[in-house]
Amino acid sequence: MAFKEEIRDLFARGHERYLRNVSVDCIIFGFHDSALKVLLLKANYADGWALPGGFIGREEGMDEAAIRVLQQRTHLGDIYLQQFRVFGQSGRPTQKMNHEKLKTLGIKSEGSWMFDRFITIGYYALVDFNKVNPTPDEFSIACEWFNVYELPPMMMDHADLIADALSFLRHQLNYRPIGNNLLPEKFTMPELQKLYETILGRKLDRRNFQRKILGVGILKRLEERKPGVAHKAPYYYKFDLRKYQKALEAGMGFQIQ
Amino acid sequence: MAFKEEIRDLFARGHERYLRNVSVDCIIFGFHDSALKVLLLKANYADGWALPGGFIGREEGMDEAAIRVLQQRTHLGDIYLQQFRVFGQSGRPTQKMNHEKLKTLGIKSEGSWMFDRFITIGYYALVDFNKVNPTPDEFSIACEWFNVYELPPMMMDHADLIADALSFLRHQLNYRPIGNNLLPEKFTMPELQKLYETILGRKLDRRNFQRKILGVGILKRLEERKPGVAHKAPYYYKFDLRKYQKALEAGMGFQIQ
Numbered sequence: 022m023a024f025k026e027e028i029r030d031l032f033a034r035g036h037e038r039y040l041r042n043v044s045v046d047c048i049i050f051g052f053h054d055s056a057l058k059v060l061l062l063k064a065n066y067a068d069g070w071a072l073p074g075g076f077i078g079r080e081e082g083m084d085e086a087a088i089r090v091l092q093q094r095t096h097l098g099d100i101y102l103q104q105f106r107v108f109g110q111s112g113r114p115t116q117k118m119n120h121e122k123l124k125t126l127g128i129k130s131e132g133s134w135m136f137d138r139f140i141t142i143g144y145y146a147l148v149d150f151n152k153v154n155p156t157p158d159e160f161s162i163a164c165e166w167f168n169v170y171e172l173p174p175m176m177m178d179h180a181d182l183i184a185d186a187l188s189f190l191r192h193q194l195n196y197r198p199i200g201n202n203l204l205p206e207k208f209t210m211p212e213l214q215k216l217y218e219t220i221l222g223r224k225l226d227r228r229n230f231q232r233k234i235l236g237v238g239i240l241k242r243l244e245e246r247k248p249g250v251a252h253k254a255p256y257y258y259k260f261d262l263r264k265y266q267k268a269l270e271a272g273m274g275f276q277i278q
Numbered sequence: 279m280a281f282k283e284e285i286r287d288l289f290a291r292g293h294e295r296y297l298r299n300v301s302v303d304c305i306i307f308g309f310h311d312s313a314l315k316v317l318l319l320k321a322n323y324a325d326g327w328a329l330p331g332g333f334i335g336r337e338e339g340m341d342e343a344a345i346r347v348l349q350q351r352t353h354l355g356d357i358y359l360q361q362f363r364v365f366g367q368s369g370r371p372t373q374k375m376n377h378e379k380l381k382t383l384g385i386k387s388e389g390s391w392m393f394d395r396f397i398t399i400g401y402y403a404l405v406d407f408n409k410v411n412p413t414p415d416e417f418s419i420a421c422e423w424f425n426v427y428e429l430p431p432m433m434m435d436h437a438d439l440i441a442d443a444l445s446f447l448r449h450q451l452n453y454r455p456i457g458n459n460l461l462p463e464k465f466t467m468p469e470l471q472k473l474y475e476t477i478l479g480r481k482l483d484r485r486n487f488q489r490k491i492l493g494v495g496i497l498k499r500l501e502e503r504k505p506g507v508a509h510k511a512p513y514y515y516k517f518d519l520r521k522y523q524k525a526l527e528a529g530m531g532f533q534i535q
Binding site: 040041042043077079080081082083084085104106107109110111112138140142192195196271272 | 297298299300334336337338339340341342361363364366367368369395397399449452453528529
């Protein structure tokens, strides 16, 4: 099908291929230049930016739908994607598209099933910023990273979804390790601390942080210091991936305070 | 509407009042006689037992739908109900009702929207067993407590939903306090340990447990011992509800091992 045909068909008969009233949205976090970023799409037929999201095929699993969205927008392979919350309040704003603009393409969008009420399942992923190839979808003209603390005007309640995912992520710092996928394979203690600080949005005490994170037992110190630092060059660390995985599964009790 | 009319209408036109393809199911846990119990309904028009669950009204929030289900089945007031996971795999079994039995009541159920694929949002609640008044719904003839380790034959994938909620609950023991609502207001250390053991399905070392749980700082020891115990009568404890609440929100790092 040509592109226009495909969109026309989605508006008119998409409910024959997709489940109604339920969708997925992905909050894809990356860490770059000491900033926590989130991947967004610039809408083509509406105002503002939106989270990557989509519908669930009638024969498709919900997790598979979220993974499909993530892969289509990032071209990343095997990524850990976690359901974190469902957004199902009755007052959720529905899609507001520019029906006039669509009409000029010969697409009749008014009254479509796509503007019905949707309960959306929120997923989040922590990805390696450098490996992502941001790719717009059929309803967008750009796909870009934004600092989570400096979001552009967002569609619907997507700013709330991001705030909620960030709050979930902060809470998870108390009992789950973080950093694998977000940091390079080897990193210094100040870099790891910076990641925590960026997610929490506040400074942490250096000594306390180091003592507590080493106490968790998921780090291996390498016999190698970061080059190019004149005085007291910091050591590199790696995650002990076996212990990291165990801490992910069993929880680890890390009270940053 | 008379009862039969109401059911006939639900099968035929329920999709005008409820969202399609999405439902809620509640895993309601109680603790009684040293056993972890779950509240189930015996189906009237199908074989087996089911979780209390329902559809989401088109003007109703998803959480409100779950609370409505919980209240109608238990008659409990203000209960903490938590979304824990969404079950959206593509192979989920659909409802299998006895269409013949319904037909004898003049109800045409075949081909109804109710047998379409549903993604269900799993909620769980920890309730005070003694305060619950189990009440069947329009599709059931009994509402009863069962030991989670001795379930009757279950409908659809509801046994999996319960296993998943139990596994979630076990995981939460690592970073959330538990016991408020499940235990009486004052309880002994052996009673609290028994609750943990019942949820985990295994014995714990008495001294280790006591040391670790006291270390969390959410318990207040009362100057009162349990009566009727001849030798070394155990002290009563209470939760410090302010600290308990704080630990619920911030996580608490309790590694039982």
